Amino acid sequence: MTQSRENRLLTMMPSGDFERLRPHLHKVTLDYRMPLYEAHKPINDIYFPAEGVASLVNAMADGRSAEVGTIGNEGVVGIPAILGDNVGPLNVYVQVPGFGFKVKSEILKDLLTASTASRTLMLHYVHAFFNQVAQSAACNTCHNIEQRCCRWMLMTHDRMQTDNFLLTQEFLAMMLGVRRTGVTDVARKLKSKKLIDYVRGRVTILDRPGLEQYSCECYAVSKREFDRLLGPSRGL
Secondary structure (H helix, E strand, O other): OOOOOOOHHHHHOOHHHHHHHHHHOEEEEEOOOOEEEOOOOOOOEEEEEEEEEEEEEEEOOOOOEEEEEEEOOOOOEOHHHHOOOOOOOOEEEEEEEEEEEEEEHHHHHHHHHHOHHHHHHHHHHHHHHHHHHHHHHHHHHHOOHHHHHHHHHHHHHHOOOOOEEEOOHHHHHHHHOOOHHHHHHHHHHHHHOOOEEEEOOEEEEOOHHHHHHHOOOHHHHHHHHHHHHHOOOOOO
8 A cells, every 4th residue: 555644744754764664554544533542551553643633531530531632644643652651641532533544653663763863753743742732721721712712623624634524512622621502602603703614513614814813822833833843844
């Protein structure tokens, strides 16, 4: 099977390293709610999403859960393995369906041990990811729900290859830290401004520049950090 570099990290990887990894990459469909790894269980596979969004979810003792981070075609699912561990404290599953590429964690770790360039690339991504998580924490405190919703829709739009995609009320509620009724209200407001259409959990982006205008600065801040640490995206 011919492999693609539709994931940003695969795009930025040195050609020689990518060619060594290519035979071990397997294209996979990322179905809604598909688990990618579970908390405190071995991380056997690492995923490079090309389209779609994976959600890192922290489960509380009382059964509640909170989304604490998202990963799309800019990154990789399996950061604990990249950092030398083989388990993590979070559950990771697909929130917005798409497709990507899977590789055994040991294969990627061997490549990163042998290649300083690819190892540095992955560590730069880890840095950018944690900067994004920190920005999200500040955003949740400082900005209103409409601004935050625009930010998440822009981030999801960046990770898809279409203006129309699944974005469930459950996922938006987790990302925004509100009840589903709050999602309904903000979606109605964005629809009234003709920025989006939102029907039965599917978003259609109607006015991308308008979304950027109504979003807070956090979307642009995170994007600049990814570009600074990884370089301008190419080939996506």
